[in-house]
Amino acid sequence: MTNSAPFGRALCAMVTPFTESGALDLDGAQRLAGHLVARGCDGLVLSGTTGESPTTSDTEKAELVRAVREAVGGRGTVVAGVGTSDTRHTVELAVAAEKAGADGVLVVTPYYSRPPQDAVEAHFLEVADGCGLPVVLYDIPGRTGTRIEPDTLIRLAAHPRIVAVKDCGYDFLATQKVLSRTELAYYAGCDEHNLALYAVGGAGFVSTVANVVPDHLRAVLDAFDAGNTAEAARLQRAATPLIEAMMSAGLPGSVTAKALLNDLGLPAGPVRAPLRAARQEAQEGLRRVYEELVSA
Template identity: 55%
Template structure:
């Protein structure tokens, strides 16, 4: 569904996406039927333009390459006619990342999410080579995922400017928390900036961002959509009021690891997606209770 050419006013993957959890059954195996149902709910009921599959929230470090391919293929089959399906393929090995990129393309993905190589902390020149290799591995458009709190290093502004010259590197999932540096790249390039932290959606929109790849949006999708739509329509006052209403649920989902809070809350909602694979654990009941209360306070539960 995705054309790798775009402008800032025509986001390459729509405006609202969720990094979807990966459902497992009672034996801890991949549950494709539940994945299909969850994808359809997010797209059809919560008005998502796209889904990111096999991201951190999807517990990608614990799933096999074969499971990743099967999950992408199932979600593409379920909602690919009406949503952009982006596959997370980033690892701290350039070779493996390129292999996963080709696999995701073969499974029908519309785009690729490539996270900064984690733990090994390569130099910026290594980051350039890594992202360019991933973009060269297929014909699919690429989102660079900049999240130094997890990866250990940022994609520096100069590096991002250089990456923007690649014709298939079209977007950034921005979880760096440096809005001024993001604004510099937005001003100097055609890269489409998506908030990678739910709570920075409106600040990022205000400097030229295009939307959100969210986690709380498993529950807050309609509210996030209203914020984005209000801003795009030029109604800043409404966007601000809605954002202030949403902040407790945007931030509250991270009282535990995003994937664990989402799965626990989905179960409370009657949409169980199974347990988490080790080493992740479900949060304590009182932590989930507190988040459910926040959702109830804004009529989202």
């Protein structure tokens, strides 16, 4: 089976760098974007969960897209997170992202209001009809309170601009059901699933952990594509302690990614409230696990 990857295979859910005073750091964003693309990322997803989208303004989101587009040029795709709990606002953000130079938009399920499936479907269709960019559906019920049911995904796949899914649904059977019945490109949104989803025909990943080890995660896919499945599995397993430390140790991925990036001298800066920086003990633990991976 050929993996269709409209935005590339190895995508980073990039943090949004801020200055020490908490302002948007566009120079830092450009430097980080260039670093990630140079280290193996095919594309960058901006203003997602890891990008702290709930605490950035509409103007900041558009400025970030423009700056990163300028930095990476044609070396990588740029997908802009535009999802909100308000359909009209989401369409406005999608149009702004298109004008700013994005290649696609990431649209999360409307959160908090917990709309039924017919309303979820109508929301995504309105966004897809409202802008000219390809749409990535973002299924992350643990945060939104509402999943995108498989049958809803299958119906949405009929829309010509709905082309992909960022899958954080933790329902591998449902994922394979949709893969078998549609042409949607599935990107793993949970790093522990990167190889497993790719092996059954997924497109690749949209990874928080790629902020700090983009080359290692890219190597997993490269090994699989080369037919060296044992090496792909070894590399995926080797990344597991860092994945766990960054994503399942009680702190949000934006906090852990920024802690490591700052420690490594790469642009990141502080997180915005209500998030808080990792404490020193957690930061030291992250660095130990990171060093164990990169020195192996």
